[in-house]
Amino acid sequence: MDKDNLIQKWLSDELTVEERKAFEAMEDAAFYEDIVKNAGMFKASNFSTVADFETFKNRAVKPDTPVRKLHWLKPALRIASILVVSFGLYYFLTLNKSIEIQTLAAEKTTIELPDASTVELNALSQISYNKKEWDKKREIQLEGEAFFDVAKGAKFDVVTSQGTVSVLGTEFNVKQRGTYFEVACFEGTVRVVAGKDVKILKVGDNFTSINGEVVSGKNTFESPQWTKNISYFQRIPVSEVIAELERQYNIKVTVENIDADLLFTGGFAHGNLENALLAISEPLGLNYEILKPNKVRFSKREK
Template sequence: MDKNKNNQSISEKADMLISQYHVNPNVDKEEVLGTVLNKIERKETKSVRQINWFRAAGISAAATVAVLLAFYFFTATIAISAGDSKILTYRMPDDSRIVLRSGSNAEFGKYFRKRQVALEGEAYFEVEKGDGFVVKTDNGIVRVLGTRFLVSGKNSRLNVKCYQGKVETEFENKSWILEPGTQFAGDESTANKSRFDESVQFPDFALFSKNFTSAPLTEVVQRIEDFFKVQINLQPGITKTFSGSIQTANLESALQIVCESLRLNYEFEDDYRIKIFNY
């Protein structure tokens, strides 16, 4: 067998594998490579045997690193956790937003090849359009057919509320389709679908609920940015203060409350970048 030809073939396959995967452009490639190489050095005997197998098969060092990089891109995960006394919001790789209730945890692929989230506890989701989105708990699975919903998986219970769009809930080998204003509750003895008050558009912990007294606008803007995971550019020279209450789960409503009271204007530069400026 032609050794160079074999190396070229495997290298091409590794390149194809990596090219089919969309890597976050903000990731420092040298940092990723360093991480992978460090992992290689720390591998136990089994991994060493695997690398030796690569070498025995005539695969070049470059091809070996390419395969390991591809493996990393496909398997790297992000784990987020909300402490016992706080709410955590996070913008996932596909720009979907998750709000974790205190004491809850979630894990998903760093590069989100599969839009799948493993959840422990309770979370509110605002899902961007795309191919499939799945939330897995120990007690059941929720497949997203819409955009805004709540999932709570604790002990042997599964609770799901649909606020917008549709979600499919799987529990004990059965499935339920939830429309806006409907919810699912299942435990060891019962499983049913019912309606809830449609005037309730968000779970309480997903509300941005703050009171401000003569707070610098920069502080108010920072709080809004942190909760909704957006970037707000404040026009230089604006030094106003804000007093009032904000209680909403809608970003634009929060912006309206602040800007209208201070006679300012705002504009979306894209979905997650906003500028605030004088009239």
């Protein structure tokens, strides 16, 4: 039985003995059980009603986004494709064959590069590279967050405003949002240069820089959780958590009497706003209010 069906039967409590063994053997079984366990303890705020959790899980667990290959489009066709498709995947080819791809809020996409490397782009993110010079220089400019599966070959560089990541062939995730910079290695070895800091990451290593302050950490997943439609954080300022919530749900969040440097460990799934708000507010002791379909307010809970 495939993973999605296994999770669906687990949610509806229909697993056989053998199927339960298979579910418990999954690498992220404990993570799913923890989300369900904690959600069961949540109480809805006075402002909203919690949607059915099974619906939330079914929406959160989605198949991987299919790989899309880039093709040459004439200027007029490029404009037409943006207006018609509206997926937030833009193809801009300049005279030097520079390609730029970006996603909208609440959107993800996967791109295949000329050497068969792939890039999974998270919401409100952008990459650009020179197709004409790719064989000579494998270099990607990144703003936002992306997961890279790099084909073996010459050096592969990911350049951000906060630092550069260099590899030969591996799997790694890079996130750069303002002065927040994070690199996680999932396969092979990764070299990170951020200002005066130079770090070599191996499988399971994390490098995080927040406003220039470097923190080293570990990850236990085989791939970034956002590629499975779950945003996960380990001791990250709540301001960055809220910013990610805005990107994934295309909403505007305001806060009242909340310390922006308050650290958060946990996660929220993409696909059900009510459950995402609960997953953030309950561990931090916050209230939330949905003011409009695209506007939310967090406030400190009265003791």
